[in-house]
Amino acid sequence: MIAFVPQADQLVTGADLVLALPELILVVASLVLLLLARGIRQSPVAGRVTVVAALAAGAASCWVLSRGATTGFAGMFAVDGYAQFFKVLVAAVLVVATLVARKTIAAEKIPHAEYHTLLLLAATGMMLAASSLDLLTLYLGLELMTLCSFVLVGIAVDRPASNEAAIKYFLLGSFASAILLFGISLTYGITGATDYATIAATLAERSLSESPLLFAAIGLVAAGLAFKIAAVPFHAWAPDAYQGALTPVAAFLASGSKAAGLAALGRVTLVAFGPEKDFVTPVLVVLAALSILVGSVLALAQTDVKRLLAYSSISHAGYALLGLIAGTPDGVSATMTYAFFYVFMTLGAFGVVIALGKRGESLDGYEGLAAQRPVTAALMLVFLLSLTGIPPTAGFAAKFVVIVAAVREGHVVLAVLAVACSVVSAFIYMRIAVLMYMKEPRQTAPARFPVALTAALALAALVTLIGGVLPGSLAQWAVSP
Numbered sequence: 001m002i003a004f005v006p007q008a009d010q011l012v013t014g015a016d017l018v019l020a021l022p023e024l025i026l027v028v029a030s031l032v033l034l035l036l037a038r039g040i041r042q043s044p045v046a047g048r049v050t051v052v053a054a055l056a057a058g059a060a061s062c063w064v065l066s067r068g069a070t071t072g073f074a075g076m077f078a079v080d081g082y083a084q085f086f087k088v089l090v091a092a093v094l095v096v097a098t099l100v101a102r103k104t105i106a107a108e109k110i111p112h113a114e115y116h117t118l119l120l121l122a123a124t125g126m127m128l129a130a131s132s133l134d135l136l137t138l139y140l141g142l143e144l145m146t147l148c149s150f151v152l153v154g155i156a157v158d159r160p161a162s163n164e165a166a167i168k169y170f171l172l173g174s175f176a177s178a179i180l181l182f183g184i185s186l187t188y189g190i191t192g193a194t195d196y197a198t199i200a201a202t203l204a205e206r207s208l209s210e211s212p213l214l215f216a217a218i219g220l221v222a223a224g225l226a227f228k229i230a231a232v233p234f235h236a237w238a239p240d241a242y243q244g245a246l247t248p249v250a251a252f253l254a255s256g257s258k259a260a261g262l263a264a265l266g267r268v269t270l271v272a273f274g275p276e277k278d279f280v281t282p283v284l285v286v287l288a289a290l291s292i293l294v295g296s297v298l299a300l301a302q303t304d305v306k307r308l309l310a311y312s313s314i315s316h317a318g319y320a321l322l323g324l325i326a327g328t329p330d331g332v333s334a335t336m337t338y339a340f341f342y343v344f345m346t347l348g349a350f351g352v353v354i355a356l357g358k359r360g361e362s363l364d365g366y367e368g369l370a371a372q373r374p375v376t377a378a379l380m381l382v383f384l385l386s387l388t389g390i391p392p393t394a395g396f397a398a399k400f401v402v403i404v405a406a407v408r409e410g411h412v413v414l415a416v417l418a419v420a421c422s423v424v425s426a427f428i429y430m431r432i433a434v435l436m437y438m439k440e441p442r443q444t445a446p447a448r449f450p451v452a453l454t455a456a457l458a459l460a461a462l463v464t465l466i467g468g469v470l471p472g473s474l475a476q477w478a479v480s481p
Contacts, residue, residue, distance in 0.1 A: 019072040019079050020131075021064055022057040022087050023124050029053035030120035037113035046112035047452075050098045050120060057127070058091030075195060076134040085336055086130035086263040093256040093343055094123045099456035100351045101248035103449075107357075108156055108246060115155060119252065122148035126260035135184045135194040135221075135272070138264055142180070142228060145260055146173050149253055153245040165244025172237040173227070180224025186217035187272075196272035203275040218273055222283050225268065228261030229317040230310075232290035242310040247361070250306055251350030254313045255343040262320055262339050266332055269324055277327055284325045289414055291318030296421040299428045303363050305353055308428065309346070312387060315425065316342050319418060322402040322411075331405040338402050341394035341467045345386040348460030352380045355449045355457070366432050368441025376446070377436045379461050384429040386464045389422050394467025401471070 017024065033046050040046055061084050069080040097119065105115055125144030132138035150173060154166025188194050190213055191202040203214075223234060230238040242250040273280050295315025302308040320342065323335030352360060355376065359365035370377035386395030399422065407415045449457075 016072040016077070019064060019070070019077060021060040022091070023127050025053055025057045025060055026120045026124040026127070030117045030124070033113045033117045033120070037111065037117070040113050042106075042109070043112055044102060046116040047098050047102055050116040051095050053120060054091045054094035054098070054123070057094075057123075058088045061087040061091070061127075071133060073137075075197070076132070076137045078131045078133045082263075082266070082332075082336075083131040086259060086339075087127045089259050089340055089343060090123050090126045090130070090256060093252065093259065093347070094119060096344075096347045096351075096456045096460060097248060097252040097256070099452040100251060100347065100354050101246075102452045104246055104248050104354055108159075110155055110246070115152070118148045118152050118155070122152070122252070123256065126256055126263075129260045130263040132264070132267070133196050133271075135187060135196075135199075135268075138268070139181060139184060142225075142260070142264065143177060145257060146177065146228070149173075149257065152249045152252070153241050155249070156246055159244075161244040162246070163244075165241045168244075169237050169241040176224055176227035176234065179220050179227075183217050183220025183222075183224055186213055186220065190214050190217060196267060199272045200274055203273070214276070215279060218276060218279060219283065221268060221273075222265075222280075222287070225261055225265050226287055228264065229258050229320075230314050231287045231317045231321065232294045232314060235291070235294070235314045238314060239307045239310040242313075243304055243306045247306065247350060247354045250310070251347055251354070254309065254350065255346050258313060258317060258320075258346075259339050259343055262317075262324075262335060265321075266324055266335065270327060270332060274327075281325060281327060284321055285411065285414060288318040288321035288325060289417060291315060291321070292418055292421045293318075296424045296428070300424070305361050305363060305365075305432075308363075309349060309353075312425070312428070313346065315421065316346075316387075319399060319402055322406040322414065322418060325411060325414070326405040326409040328405065328409065331402075331409070334401040334405040337471075338398040341386070341398040341464070344460045344463040344467075345383050345393070345395055348379065348383040348457060348464060349387065351453065351457045351460060352376060352383065355453055356446050359443055359446065363432065363435060365443060366435040367439040367443070369436040372441050372445035376449075379457055380436065381433055382461050382464055384433055386468070388426050388429045390426075392465070392468040394464045394471070397468055397471030 029049055033049060064079055065084045071078050098116065105112060122145045125141045128141030129138055132141055150166060150170045153169050154162050156162040184194065187199060190211065191199045193199050193202065227234040242254065269280050269284065292315050295311045295318065299308050299311035302311060320335050320338045323331040323338065356365060382393060386393035389395045389399040403415045403418055
């Protein structure tokens with residue numbers, strides 16, 4: 001019998017565990033909630049633990065990087081400015097998503113401990129994906145995020161719509177995972193490696209441009225990652241999943257999974273497949289163009305606000321890809337900036353929907369809202385202006401930097417399409433503003449919002465406005481991988 005003896009450089013060391021401190025904090029918090037689940041099923045303690053763990057993970061990410069950029073786990077895990085940016089962003093998503101969810105999960109009698117455990121584990125997968133320097137660890141991180149998301153979508157087991165949405169999401173997500181894994185297998189077969197550095201070095205040294213298997217590998221990996229950000233034509237799951245899921249879950253998916261997917265796409269396309277830029281760039285161009293166009297046009301016909309925001313997230317995925325298409329450090333920084341601001345304006349819009357309850361899920365529910373709840377209407381207007389890309393909101397700054405990055409690299413036609421679809425999106429979002437400010441209310445005034453939800457909306461609005469007034473505030477922090 002032959003025994004396997006691991007080499008010294010293959011062992012997980014204490015230094016490696018320190019590098020993964022943000023992820024470990026979230027995992028430990030999730031385990032604590034599971035152990036206490038029986039006693040805190042309907043207690044707000046689970047939410048407080050989640051917020052504290054998210055803040056601690058964000059702080060730990062900054063502390064770990066302050067010790068110097070490095071790699072760990074045999075070169076499979078990165079600690080750098082790029083990973084830190086997205087980890088802090090995921091931590092922020094987790095905090096806001098927890099605050100906005102309290103009202104809904106209490107009303108729906110969802111077990112608090114189980115719900116927040118899934119949030120913590122999904123966020124752990126997102127952070128792992130942001131730090132991954134190997135296709136296998138990337139796959140593990142994304143699958144941890146996705147599997148938890150499947151359960152979150154269907155966690156309201158007594159709602160047929162949630163069950164249907166979870167089944168659809170699970171089936172399509174399973175196919176997407178298989179596609180991604182097949183692409184990883186082909187990449188390994190061609191290059192003999194799964195770590196980004198070796199893949200890039202192999203592609204740079206060998207003449208693989210004539211290999212159809214390489215094109216298939218890149219296409220399959222791109223398709224699998226495009227599913228995570230709901231880019232067209234891998235977007236079909238998003239409208240049904242967002243509509244059927246509880247609104248806080250939809251908010252978490254629209255923001256967190258988008259950020260994680262963009263983080264993964266950035267490293268894979270620019271680092272691992274960077275030497276094949278001539279093939280990768282057209283693939284990203286097609287994904288971006290289709291996402292911007294399809295998302296903007298199909299949103300026009302929606303009367304359900306959650307479906308409208310789902311198609312909005314599809315179009316915004318296309319805008320975020322414009323920076324990656326440029327393939328430059330400035331372009332990557334633009335995509336990171338876009339992801340940051342998009343997260344807060346989307347969480348804010350979903351937060352208003354959550355605050356209004358069932359009324360907020362239909363366009364008719366916004367009629368006369370300004371007369372009944374002027375502050376709520378003003379907040380929603382800020383988020384709508386930002387989603388449209390109108391100054392002085394963060395949405396304008398975000399769209400401006402990604403479009404400029406695309407134009408500098410010669411993608412003028414794509415930039416014109418992006419600007420034209422921004423005009424189309426103005427009608428989509430401003431019709432809600434018209435209903436709020438130019439129609440008489442036909443429904444009773446909504447009840448006052450819980451303190452946690454109010455704090456989440458205030459934070460989202462603050463970031464959205466500061467990002468518009470000081471658009472360069474993220475410039476030094478948003479660095480390419």
